[in-house]
Amino acid sequence: MEFTAKQIADMIGGRVEGDEQAKINTFAKIEEGKKGAISFLSNPKYTPYIYETESSVVLINEDVELTQPVSCTLIRVKNAYESVAKLLQLYASMMPKKTGIDPLAFVSKSAKIGENVYIAPFAYIGDNVTIGDGSRIFPHVTIYDGCKIGKNVTIHAGSVIGADGFGFAPNQEGYEKIPQIGIVIIEDDVEIGANTCVDRSTMGQTVIHKGVKLDNLIQVAHNCEIGENTVMSAQVGLAGSTKIGAWCMVGGQAGFSGHIHIADKTFIGAQSGVISNTKGNGEQLIGSPAIDPKIFFKAAAVTKRLPDMYKELAALRKEIEELKKTK
């Protein structure tokens, strides 16, 4: 398919600067531009590339002032990132989509599968599992018995939903397993990355609420609950029974202790270790144990000087002792 700059601008409500008839038939990153491609400029770090890109058309924010002439055609928009997202969605919606239950999938006879569901080869859907309309289950996903998957849910390859929570009671000879008889509930519009694990509850349910987005290799332990529209980057880990609020953002490799509550709209930096309840909505935290980011980064800067501080402290002590003597 081929479109002109004018056609694209009309689709996304933009304004053309340059050749309205410039033709594009593919996407490219601005730094890897080529003739016939459309690129976008959103992150200011990439601004220098606009002067040398070979892409035919570039989406750019209305308010960006360019200091040199450019050879590409520009489409001015309010938010270049949103516009490219919209274009990619249009593009993706025109691509053929896989649907249906692949004959190489395992789907228990007692599972209830909605309409327009895709279940890939080697996906495993256990007994009494329900999967809502429009959901897509990729290869090597395991959904253990009894778990409930909502509508328009995407689960990428290798993720495991509903394995036993990690519960053992010590006795004299070793540990006895505490049976995990609960389930996992994944609500509508959730997307789960690859090789992520969401454990079933000891009793009751582990719940991933509507619109949550989990990246790859994340651990969600038994009895956890993640609030609506919270997003978590890769390799995050939640210990048991922790509840995360709605609209939170969690950076990669962050970890949460068990049995704590994180308020709505909390922002947790990458590699943080959160060990207690947060105070209220909108808080930001980073570090392990996690603290206010302003303090964290200031303290990190001073940390480098700690050995010098230690020496200076000893020097001051000595000088004070001198002063006392000579007083």
Place this chain on the structure above:
Amino acid sequence: MEFTAKQIADMIGGRVEGDEQAKINTFAKIEEGKKGAISFLSNPKYTPYIYETESSVVLINEDVELTQPVSCTLIRVKNAYESVAKLLQLYASMMPKKTGIDPLAFVSKSAKIGENVYIAPFAYIGDNVTIGDGSRIFPHVTIYDGCKIGKNVTIHAGSVIGADGFGFAPNQEGYEKIPQIGIVIIEDDVEIGANTCVDRSTMGQTVIHKGVKLDNLIQVAHNCEIGENTVMSAQVGLAGSTKIGAWCMVGGQAGFSGHIHIADKTFIGAQSGVISNTKGNGEQLIGSPAIDPKIFFKAAAVTKRLPDMYKELAALRKEIEELKKTK
């Protein structure tokens, strides 16, 4: 199935306070209680729920004093957590269990499989693998050639036993692979979570001893050894040839350098980085590099004040210089 409070109390050696004929047919968390359910109260944080739970029966420790009347029937026991574990085990033992080798599993002809083993669809059991009686292998588990799995072992979905250890020798053009010709031995009564990896040894064996419990997404590198009844939370990582003692507890996301020895009964906090041998049994460690938890948490508290300390140090220096001058 339905039981009365009296029947349950008799099963676990408890004493009924309230209606001995109260009927229960399911389990529920105390904060999600409902008529006909039995709950338990073990963590004091949850005590307030006992006054409002709708569960018909609640297991509670003998020594807990309640300050208000409750509408549920109580069963007083020595240890509510152990009692609920016992009840869950009784319940689980009455549930039908999957057994046998699923026709959709791949089991090499040279593998030796014990009695009462369950091998799920899409499990892969390589050449010359042995699996002991009563073990359960869930979907998408891979067991590479030659690995030995003991009795009553559970391996959850997606875990990989016996992939090559990470061994490469640099040369001028790149890295040459060091073949990994050893195996993995998993002893009896081990439980391994989902998407965990235990690498085969370069030569000899990587060993997970009897009764070890590993959570999800854990990395155990080549030539490691984990002692009896040690438990590790999710996302822990062990570098090559490290030996962990028996009865240790390791918190989530902790990491261990290679070629170190951890003594028995060591307690390693979440997100710790352990880079050297530990001193002796019963030690506690946290932080990266890992140190005594008392020092760690005191230092963490002071760290927040580091920028102020830095300023104060400069102020003191100035004042001392003044004092010297005016002396």
Place this chain on the structure above:
Amino acid sequence: MEFTAKQIADMIGGRVEGDEQAKINTFAKIEEGKKGAISFLSNPKYTPYIYETESSVVLINEDVELTQPVSCTLIRVKNAYESVAKLLQLYASMMPKKTGIDPLAFVSKSAKIGENVYIAPFAYIGDNVTIGDGSRIFPHVTIYDGCKIGKNVTIHAGSVIGADGFGFAPNQEGYEKIPQIGIVIIEDDVEIGANTCVDRSTMGQTVIHKGVKLDNLIQVAHNCEIGENTVMSAQVGLAGSTKIGAWCMVGGQAGFSGHIHIADKTFIGAQSGVISNTKGNGEQLIGSPAIDPKIFFKAAAVTKRLPDMYKELAALRKEIEELKKTK
């Protein structure tokens, strides 16, 4: 197969000290030596074992001076570690290798598979995927549509190549998915461990260059690029669009922010958090945020004394106030 010490020495250019006719038929670690086995001594920590090993033959560096007599036969070589690697390679090259596409694998009709490729049971090879000659794809690997795998690539069990990058744009009601229409390119001679994830690019490609070695459970986000011959230990995480140079070494559980550039030959310690571009080739970094290792370890040593420093600072303040008064 059985070889004499003399035959082995001739293969690897070594010199026999002891019985040239000593027979060996297997490998063993020096601390687990047995009659008929060949071991090696490379790490000086293991030197004491050479006096008590039961192995028949031990490979040892030319320059190691032994202080007591040994009962085993020695083969003196320049580099014992390289020599044992060479022997293991010889041994491995004599073992039968699995080849061909297993009938239990799923390979799309539009995929292009090279010569001498092994594709294991339950591997999933999507549409328009290409796999170069001599590559080996283990069980439960998923390669999404359109990804390109080079020659002599090894991908261990459960790894996922080409799942969607983690891209979502927030709106009033939740997040909209940004379609990920790019691909993953894995160049020749790459080895990828078990349960590792390499996400496809939003547009363009995520690239793992020639000779890279990735361990288990690693996360490589969309649009990343990893330079030639870089090695990464288990559980490392890269956020989106980050570029790692060639010949870097990255320790386990380290994390990288998005959109940063790491120069060639950079050495990143385990559990580091790298949040900005590095300065130049050959730099070493550790900690979170990552700094010079010398400063890091000095500061870590002082950190333990922080509570004492805090008290000392208050004491000095008090004494100075006293001095001022009495001046």
